Amino acid sequence: MTQARFKIVFDGELMPEMALETAKDNLARLFKSDRTRINSLFSGSTIAIKRNLQESEADQYLAALHRAGARARKEPDPGASLSLVEINTPTSAAAEPAHMSCPKCGQQQPKAAECMACGIVIAKYQARQASLAEQQSAAPAAPAEAAANSPYATPQAKVAEALPPVGELNVFTLDGRIGRLRYLAWSLVLTLAFAGVMAVVAIAASISDILGGLLAIGVVLGMLVVSVQIGAQRLHDIGWSAWLLLLNLVPIVNSLFWILMLVVPGSTGANRYGPPPPANSLAVRVLAGLFLTLLIGSLLSLFLGGFAMLGLALSGLELGALDTPAP
Numbered sequence: 001m002t003q004a005r006f007k008i009v010f011d012g013e014l015m016p017e018m019a020l021e022t023a024k025d026n027l028a029r030l031f032k033s034d035r036t037r038i039n040s041l042f043s044g045s046t047i048a049i050k051r052n053l054q055e056s057e058a059d060q061y062l063a064a065l066h067r068a069g070a071r072a073r074k075e076p077d078p079g080a081s082l083s084l085v086e087i088n089t090p091t092s093a094a095a096e097p098a099h100m101s102c103p104k105c106g107q108q109q110p111k112a113a114e115c116m117a118c119g120i121v122i123a124k125y126q127a128r129q130a131s132l133a134e135q136q137s138a139a140p141a142a143p144a145e146a147a148a149n150s151p152y153a154t155p156q157a158k159v160a161e162a163l164p165p166v167g168e169l170n171v172f173t174l175d176g177r178i179g180r181l182r183y184l185a186w187s188l189v190l191t192l193a194f195a196g197v198m199a200v201v202a203i204a205a206s207i208s209d210i211l212g213g214l215l216a217i218g219v220v221l222g223m224l225v226v227s228v229q230i231g232a233q234r235l236h237d238i239g240w241s242a243w244l245l246l247l248n249l250v251p252i253v254n255s256l257f258w259i260l261m262l263v264v265p266g267s268t269g270a271n272r273y274g275p276p277p278p279a280n281s282l283a284v285r286v287l288a289g290l291f292l293t294l295l296i297g298s299l300l301s302l303f304l305g306g307f308a309m310l311g312l313a314l315s316g317l318e319l320g321a322l323d324t325p326a327p
Helices: 020-031 035-042 055-068 084-088 122-138 143-148 180-207 209-238 242-249 253-263 282-323
Strands: 006-010 047-053 073-076 099-101 108-110
Touching: 006 055, 020 035, 020 055, 035 047, 047 055, 055 073, 180 209, 180 253, 180 282, 209 242, 209 253, 242 253
Parallel strands: none
Antiparallel strands: 006 047, 006 073, 099 108
């Protein structure tokens, strides 16, 4: 008895709470394809993504597509069991149905020699599928090579590859993701390291102005590069592009944007920049709290200092008004 075969079909629907752009990025990464081909999956018509699968294989593909955000479904694939004998069997015109289903993409249409959706010549496609089935039964050790020769072969990428549960941490890279607390902790460590290295540069400057100047330029450029790398990973965690760091060059906007980087939470699961970062350690939480304490203390000092200067200015105006002789 021939084992039932299945196909995976998709009509553009998404899983609950899944954004369209995120689903497209996940599918592009899953199929190892470009966004142009992925966009064609969301044309609104029903498309057969994978055909001629055993039930276990179909379930595996279906689970991977659901994780990526595509609400695909599994359906029986009657076209996979066609043979040349069935194709060449004559039938009467009265028995032929008025409509047909494309054996490749499943498009429902009036009976015709070609599919209106994918454009295949149906008879040639069925003959080729039957020939491939006979080759696979005659030489089961090389099914992939036979399928690769078909002009209608479906993508061979393994879609069941799962992302790791959490990403790897690396300060010196533009890839990956970090959360808000780790961003604060790494920024504090970078600031302290910069202060320590600048103390050494000051000693070198006392010996030679040229040497001190060159070292200072190198240290500043190094800190700028690492700051960009840390900021890029923070933006990736939110799901934003690292190019938004250019907003730091705009006055006033840069302060508001930095606050957004500290306030907006990251994506709960994987996004187009990779899996979520690892959980925060105790050291990360302590360093982040210390950074916030120093930041709040500095802001309070500036506020109180400005308030005191304003009070002195007002007092000076009052004294000046008292010293002015009456007319």
